[in-house]
């Protein structure tokens with residue numbers, strides 16, 4: 166079997182707010198193989214963005230800090246890199262696109278300038294060559310009039326076009342890994358489908374591994390090879406898309422699947438699971454899902470289940486095995 | 488852009504008209520009689536009447552205003568009651584020193600204000616930030632007369648490096664422009680800091696970092712220009728204030744500018760001079776506002792393009 170390109174091992178990240186430590190990610194294991202699209206799904210607040218920022222090492226400007234574990238990229242631990250080494254990875258080996266295309270581009274700089282900057286940061290090529298490459302990237306993500314767009318400002322483009330620009334920028338140095346944090350959440354459905362298309366094409370052309378973060382299982386089914394379901398800073402279940410959709414084991418996953426919008430229905434919120442995501446202080450001592458789980462047992466409140474077989478964090482699964 | 492500017496300038500005319508009326512009324516509300524002041528304490532009633540006659544002060548107010556406006560339209564600002572000289576000449580003479588002092592002060596203020604503001608935003612809550620903000624608070628709260636006198640005491644009297652006052656070569660500008668610029672620098676620094684701190688929270692800053700840019704490039708290319716947009720407006724306003732001439736600083740440093748002219752003409756109830764100065768200050772403010780708006784459009788492409796279409 167091939168080696169994973171990125172592997173997150175026992176990652177812990179917490180935030181210090183007003184002298185208190187808030188654990189946002191608690192012991193995540195996740196691997197990404199070359200050319201693979203892995204979905205990371207979970208309700209808002211489960212720690213998906215924090216996971217991605219931890220991998221990108223972009224927590225410096227927040228009160229957050231990685232407190233344990235390792236993030237191996239091609240076998241080397243990014244967490245041990247110097248600032249300079251980290252910058253060489255960012256945008257070059259691992260790129261990222263974000264949820265808000267409207268605000269993720271600098272409003273006072275032309276599109277071309279922002280693309281060329283990303284290219285020349287990592288490649289020793291002339292301004293003219295970088296410009297040519299930028300136009301090429303814009304064409305690749307399906308932007309019409311790419312030459313003209315180079316001289317336009319972000320506010321002159323629609324949200325979908327801006328997200329295409331973000332993808333072009335992220336892919337411009339041909340990264341091994343692309344992290345996409347809810348890249349289509351802010352877009353309407355038709356645009357969403359187009360952006361997903363662009364990303365699938367990118368994977369095909371560049372053999373890029375994609376960590377695709379979303380709260381929308383419908384998108385996961387369309388995009389991903391494997392899925393990891395996240396809850397309260399943990400991965401509670403993972404497997405291939407087929408396994409998860411055909412035979413979900415964890416009650417939380419079942420709940421999420423139950424709340425996939427039916428064809429034609431407009432509702433896309435994950436609200437069929439009863440109750441709320443508990444705040445950090447209110448998290449149950451044992452299984453973090455205990456207060457919302459329809460199958461909760463006494464034991465669940467007492468002890469947190471481990472990740473059985475590395476794929477399912479629920480005591481019910483242990484009984485099946487027995 | 489040119490069309491826009493011309494439109495704005497034409498729009499100023501009615502505004503200046505209203506201002507001239509207000510200035511006229513305001514000036515004539517100042518208690519005291521200029522004729523008596525000029526004539527001196529032992530003047531006869533006849534002498535005072537003569538002076539009134541000469542400057543039209545015996546006319547009804549509306550008549551005085553109409554005469555004033557009629558002359559104004561011919562480019563005649565009238566004559567000073569005190570010196571008898573044309574007001575226009577006096578303003579032109581005083582404008583130069585105030586303008587050059589303002590430019591020198593703004594240069595200090597912008598260099599120090601922006602630098603300190605950026606450093607403290609980048610190093611927020613660390614010692615450079617605390618030091619900068621201590622300086623900024625001092626700059627705002629130290630009265631300029633005190634700062635000016637202290638600087639004269641130290642650098643002119645004790646060390647003898649700079650003259651105590653008067654206008655001349657480069658060295659005469661140092662102390663007064665620093666005195667005047669310190670407060671503005673402090674305001675710009677605080678404004679820049681808070682603006683930059685807001686910008687640093689923006690998504691596109693994170694995008695810049697995710698490209699692998701150094702922190703210097705992130706701040707220099709992506710943050711500062713966005714942060715400057717609101718700072719420009721505020722600096723323009725400060726520039727306008729300085730351009731009216733600082734009464735205190737010009738007095739302390741015997742600077743022959745508009746501020747001292749204003750205080751002198753108010754003391755002497757020199758109506759034509761006061762009126763014209765108020766009108767000049769208003770015009771300055773309006774023009775600076777226009778300049779700020781143009782600069783704003785230059786910094787913010789969104790505004791620029793909306794104007795263009």
Ligand SMILES: Nc1ncnc2c1ncn2[C@@H]1O[C@H](COP(=O)(O)OP(=O)(O)O)[C@@H](O)[C@H]1O
Nearest residue numbers: 180189208209210211212213214215216227228
């Ligand atoms: N900048 C921050 N400051 C403090 N706490 C944060 C910050 N960002 C995230 N967190 C904490 O991390 C948790 C997970 O957030 P996040 O990863 O953004 O969730 P999501 O799965 O919706 O992307 C939040 O509930 C919050 O407690």
Ligand code: SF4
Nearest residue numbers: 452455458465479480
């Ligand atoms: S461990 Fe218990 S509470 Fe947690 S998901 Fe399984 S059954 Fe539900």
Ligand SMILES: [Mg+2]
Nearest residue numbers: 213214346347
């Ligand atoms: Mg998120």
